[in-house]
Amino acid sequence: MKLKNSYDFYLILATTIVLFAICLISIYGMFYFKFAQIHQMAPAVKILYMNRMNTIIAPFVVCLILLLGICVPKRLLPTSWLNRVTLLLLAGAILTWLGWGGRASLFFILAASFILQAAVFFLAVSGSKNLHFHKKGYWVRLGSSLIHMGLILFVLDLLLYEKKTLHLSLFWITTGTSVLGMIFSFYAESVVGLISGKQNVPEENM
C-alpha cells in the first residue's frame, strides 16, 4: 500500500517536472516571437517557427501522454504489472518513432492511452472496484476518466487539424468530455445530491 502511494506521488512529481519543462519552452517561444518579430514575417517564416516549436515540445508532450498512460493503467492493474505496461508503452513509442517518425509515435501513444482510458471509463461507469483511484467516489472516478480522456482527445485533435470537418467535430466532443469530466470530478457531491434528491450528501472517504 505504501509503495502504491509512493508510486502515485512520484507520478505526480514527474508530471510536475514535465509541465514545468513545457512552461519553460512556452516562455522561450514567447520571447523568441517578440524579438524575432515573427508577427511581421512572411507566412512561410511563421510556419517555420511553428514547426520548430512543435519539434521542440513534441518529446515533452509524448512524456506527458506517457505519464497519463501510466497513470491510467495503475487504476486497473496491480503495481507488479505497472512496470511492464510502462516499458511496453515506452518501447512502442520508441519503435514507432524510429520507424515512422515523431507524429506516428504520438499517434501510437495517444491511441494506446485512449483505449486504456476508454476501458477505465467503462469500468468507472459500471462502478468497478478494481480501480485504484485516489478518491473512491463514483462520480469523481467518472469525472477523472473523462478529463484525462478529454486531454488525450485534444492532443489527438491537434494532429488532425488538416482535416477540417473531423477536426472541429472532434474538438467539440473533446470540449464536452472535458466539461462533463470537470463537473463530475469537482462537484461530485452536488451531482449526487441532484440525482438522489438529497440536500446533504455525506462526505465520502478519500
Added chain:
Amino acid sequence: MQIELQSLIPAAIFSNSGNVLLAVILLLSIVVALSGVVNLYSRKPAWQKITTGMIIAISLLFIGGFLWISWFHWQIYRNLPLELPENLMGWVNRQLDNMNRSSSYGMPLYDPANPPRYKIPLWIENEKYYFWFMCYAIMALIVHLRLQNHRFRAFLHLFLALQVAILYFWVNPFIEPLPKFFNEIGPWYAAEQSVMHKAGYFMRLYPKMIFYYNAEYMWFHPPLLFISYGSITITFITSVFMLFKRDLLLEKIGYQYAKLGFFMLTLGMLLGYPWALKAWGPNWWWDPKICSSLIMWAVFSTYLHTRLYANKKSMWYFTSILGIICFFAMIFTFLTSFYFPGEHTFQ
C-alpha cells in the same frame, strides 16, 4: 466622441452617472481598506459589521453599474445600425458574395430591411476590468461571509480596494466610454461623405463587426476567463495565508475557488479555439498569448494535482507556493497582450 455620434446615443448621461457610481464605490472601498489595515495589525476583529455592510453595498453597486453598462450597449444596438445608401447595396453584396466564395467562414449579405447592428458584449476595452473586478467583489463578499478570520478578511478587502482604485484612476470605463469603438465608427457617421468613402468604410467595419464585436464566442470566452481570474485571486489569498497557518477551512475554500477557476479557465480557453480559427485562420499556434495561457493552465493543473497530497507537510507548502505562482502566471498572461506582439495583442 464625434458630435454626430453624441446626438445619436446618450453617452453624456451614461458617462456622468457612471462616474458618480464609481466614485461612491471608491469612497466605500477607501473605508473598507482602512478597516483592512486596522484588522491586519489588530489581534481582535474591528468594525466587522460595518465592513460587511460596505462590502455588500460595493457588490450591489458593482452590479448596478454593470446593468448601466448593459443599458448603454442596448442604446448602441438600437441607434447605431450600419445603414447603406440604396445605390451601394448591390455593389456591397457583390463584394461580400465574392469574399464568401473563397472563405470558409462567410459574412451575411446586406439586408436593407434588417441592417447590421452592433451587439457589443459587456466586457470590451475598459469594461473588461469592470467585469473582472465585479466578479472578484462578489466572490470576496461570499468568502467574507463564510470565513470569520479578521486578518484574512482584511486581505480580501485590501485587494478589493486596490482593484477599485485601479478601476477609478486608471481604467475607468465611464470617463470616455468605448473610445476605440467610437473612433472606429465615427467616420461612418461624418456628414457629407462620398459614395466610395462610404463603401470603403463599410467594408472595413462590417467584417470586424461580424468576426469580433458580434462574434458569438465574445459572449463566452472573455467572461469565463475573467471569472477564472477572480477565483485565482481568492486562491492566491488563501495560499498566502496557508504559508503561515495550517487552517483546513482556509485550504478548503482556496481549493473550491481553484476548482471553479480551473473549470472556467479551461472552458474559456477551449471556446477561444474555434473563434481563433474563424477570425485568424489556421496559423496562430505559438502566438505569445497562447504560450502564456498554456503556462497558466499548466501551473494551475500542477496545483490541483499536488493538492491531492496537501496533507503531507512539504506538499502543503509546495501547494501554497503553486497557488501564489498561479496568480502571478495569471497577471503575466494578462499583461502579455500589452507587451508582446501577435494576433491577441492590445498594442
